[in-house]
Amino acid sequence: MAPVLSHTKLDLEKIRKDFPILSQKVNGKPLVYFDNGATSQKPQSVIDVIVKYYSEENSNIHRGVHTLSQKATEHYERAREIVKKHINASSAQEIIFTRGTTESVNLVAHSFADWINAGDEILVSLTEHHSNILPWQLLCEQRKAVLRTIPVNADGEVQTAEIDKYLSAKTKLIAITHVSNTTGIIVDVKKVIAAAHAKNIPVLLDGAQAIPHMAVDVSDLDCDFYCFSGHKVFGPTGIGVLYAKKHWIDKFAPYQAGGGTIKTVSFEKTEYAEGPLKFEAGTPNIEGAIGMAAALEYINVIGLDNISAYEHELLEYATHKLKKVEGVRIYGDVQNKAAVISFNVKEIHPFDIGTILDKQGIAVRTGHHCTQPLMQHFCIPGTIRVSFAFYNTKEEIDVFITALEKAVKMLS
Ligand SMILES: *Cc1c(COP(=O)(O)O)cnc(C)c1O
Numbered sequence: 285m286a287p288v289l290s291h292t293k294l295d296l297e298k299i300r301k302d303f304p305i306l307s308q309k310v311n312g313k314p315l316v317y318f319d320n321g322a323t324s325q326k327p328q329s330v331i332d333v334i335v336k337y338y339s340e341e342n343s344n345i346h347r348g349v350h351t352l353s354q355k356a357t358e359h360y361e362r363a364r365e366i367v368k369k370h371i372n373a374s375s376a377q378e379i380i381f382t383r384g385t386t387e388s389v390n391l392v393a394h395s396f397a398d399w400i401n402a403g404d405e406i407l408v409s410l411t412e413h414h415s416n417i418l419p420w421q422l423l424c425e426q427r428k429a430v431l432r433t434i435p436v437n438a439d440g441e442v443q444t445a446e447i448d449k450y451l452s453a454k455t456k457l458i459a460i461t462h463v464s465n466t467t468g469i470i471v472d473v474k475k476v477i478a479a480a481h482a483k484n485i486p487v488l489l490d491g492a493q494a495i496p497h498m499a500v501d502v503s504d505l506d507c508d509f510y511c512f513s514g515h516k517v518f519g520p521t522g523i524g525v526l527y528a529k530k531h532w533i534d535k536f537a538p539y540q541a542g543g544g545t546i547k548t549v550s551f552e553k554t555e556y557a558e559g560p561l562k563f564e565a566g567t568p569n570i571e572g573a574i575g576m577a578a579a580l581e582y583i584n585v586i587g588l589d590n591i592s593a594y595e596h597e598l599l600e601y602a603t604h605k606l607k608k609v610e611g612v613r614i615y616g617d618v619q620n621k622a623a624v625i626s627f628n629v630k631e632i633h634p635f636d637i638g639t640i641l642d643k644q645g646i647a648v649r650t651g652h653h654c655t656q657p658l659m660q661h662f663c664i665p666g667t668i669r670v671s672f673a674f675y676n677t678k679e680e681i682d683v684f685i686t687a688l689e690k691a692v693k694m695l696s
Pocket of ligand 1: 513
């Protein structure tokens with residue numbers, strides 16, 4: 285069911301009712317879910333579509349002539365269309381379903397292996413999630429190539445203005461995040477892509493944290509690859525997307541081989557399918573794709589511009605209130621941000637604050653957020669991270685701030 289909305293404001297009461305988990309009590313207190321950067325909650329429409337799939341439509345796709353199989357195939361391929369529209373790819377044939385961002389990055393790293401030689405360079409930024417570092421580190425170790433990093437400043441902003449300094453004839457690919465999962469900082473990826481393309485260097489964007497918060501247009505960005513996860517955008521786990529420009533899809537060899545990836549098989553010569561099916565070996569996560577598409581449809585009814593505007597309000601409100609708490613230090617307190625705040629209070633260990641907040645029903649993330657190089661840059665072991673979604677409210681932020689102040693008093 286689509287939510288009813290006024291034109292300018294989100295109907296929060298209605299929206300919150302769409303997410304059944306939000307009305308839960310945790311440790312006797314109403315749940316305040318501020319861990320959307322780790323995974324997002326699911327609206328009833330996503331849950332319903334998965335239940336309906338298994339209750340009425342379950343069947344294997346692409347190979348059956350019978351009615352259910354054709355129906356399942358139709359829904360799966362329609363999901364690809366919905367993703368295509370959502371990110372404005374030029375064709376659904378550029379949308380590969382994967383298990384998530386991590387697998388999407390691995391698929392590209394694996395596919396580049398044959399073209400990387402000793403001494404070549406791959407460029408990532410210092411703010412990357414481990415999922416956008418380790419596949420490249422492995423690749424570089426295997427091919428005796430060099431993994432280089434674009435630095436960040438004291439606030440954690442990627443130094444995109446100096447990008448040219450890091451590009452050379454040896455640079456084979458740039459892999460960079462669109463939005464930092466730790467600080468929420470939005471990276472000026474257009475600048476990176478323009479500089480890279482001027483030198484014929486392809487660019488992969490890790491969009492795991494951008495897709496839930498803002499409208500993303502891969503044609504306008506002109507990136508070569510765009511990766512994201514279903515579960516971070518209000519869909520199920522175990523499904524994700526790799527957008528790849530068509531010429532890369534044509535050029536890449538199959539990542540894994542198996543059923544579904546082929547045109548014809550014989551022991552003399554196997555001919556692989558064209559397009560995304562070449563990369564979707566075996567029976568895929570059918571209900572995942574359908575569920576993710578339902579999630580994208582859900583947020584499109586609300587409108588990503590409305591979501592961004594409202595989340596920005598939440599971000600400003602929470603930042604303002606946090607700064608009034610004695611001893612708070614925010615990491616990445618800059619202008620251009622998605623609704624994510626990383627902070628510490630005095631010398632208190634983030635884990636201790638997180639544990640006390642949990643007793644009050646407040647879910648935050650503590651630790652290094654899979655960005656240890658960035659933590660090393662800030663010279664800290666970890667932070668407390670609050671990450672908002674459009675179903676969060678200012679009242680929840682008030683509850684969080686009161687609980688935080690109490691925790692700080694107890695721990696200092
Ligand atoms: C969560 C996240 C990933 C990894 O996503 P998975 O769904 O765990 O594969 C990669 N990059 C960023 C920026 C993330 O936030």
